Amino acid sequence: MKKNWPLWEVFVRSKQGLSHKHVGSLHAANADMAIENARDVYTRRREGVSLWVVESVHITANKPEDHEELFDPAEDKVYRHPTFYDLPEELKHI
């Protein structure tokens, strides 16, 4: 049976102090090769200082149809934001 190289998701830290960000995917036989390929495909112009690769099958995502259930409850919780609280004008640095 013909086997294909698995798919990997690539995350790049663009500079120290920032978190890794998803940039795309690629195929590679294993993790070492995925790192090497990610270097060539996604960082040819100093776009990164650190790489993460993770095999795509290991990523679990929420179902889009659960969107409302997951995210709508945050919509009406205005009291979680600083502007919800009324304070006098003369109060500084708060």
Add this chain to the structure above:
Amino acid sequence: MADTKNISLEENFQAKVDNEIKIEPKDWMPEKYRKTLIRQISQHAHSEIIGMLPEGNWITRAPSLRRKLGLIAKVQDEAGHGLYLYSACETLGIERDELFQQLNTGKAKYSSIFNYPTPTWADIGCIGWLVDGAAIMNQVPLCRCSYGPYARAMVRVCKEESFHQRQGFEMLLTLSKGTAEQKAMLQEAVDRWWWPAMMMFGPSDKDSPNTLQSMKWKIKRFTNDELRQKFVDVCVGQAKVLGVTLPDPELKYNEETGHYDHGPIDWDEFWNVVKGNGPCNRQRLKTRNKAYDDGAWVREAAIVHAEKKEQREAAKAQVA
């Protein structure tokens, strides 16, 4: 019941598109939107991969180390662009291997421009100036495409494409200041590439029935003719800098429209090349298939190596 559900899903989808909310891989989308995107993104990826061939054959013959470095970097970018795009295409639920098969068997198309030969060094410059120039016109609006992964890939592609066009133009500028022979070589290459580059925007709007739907879905932002017009308008000034004549006797400024009018495009030639009868169609597919077949043992060996390494590490872990 199922029908009503589909209608509301489709309305919801179109409302998102109208409101400039990007569509992401797992979101519901009309089957035709998915198919249109798979076809368009994969054709685009194939074009990047085949696009390496006419340029690659000049790497060993580049006239200086500076030119060779630039050309190698450019060809490597084309491979990279192909990979970004294949990766975006796979998010729509098609396997990379299937995409490769479609290219290798000739089932899928790639941009017809790469079926033209590059007989001189000036042709390589023209690919940078005119072919990449036309590609940029096409690609910049794709950065705002409604499908998230495609739009993101295009942002990366466009950033890199600008270097391609500039390196091509610099090459031609050098020739334009050279000997009479070099100047003639430059003009002849422009004569060869101008019309094929104009055809890169695809059939005229009246013969492009899918444009309307693609614009409604915001896959496309401009029609073929609109993009072609933009291209003509910028090229006229650039040709003057190079001191070359664009091979179109009917090209002239139209005071009323504020644009340059151009002569008729030979659509018979266009369709002939699309159908596989261009100067290099067979050669390109043959080269592509040879590269793919010659690489088969590498792909297989890498899998076996990865498996062995995993087994060795597992055995080591057991001992420890």
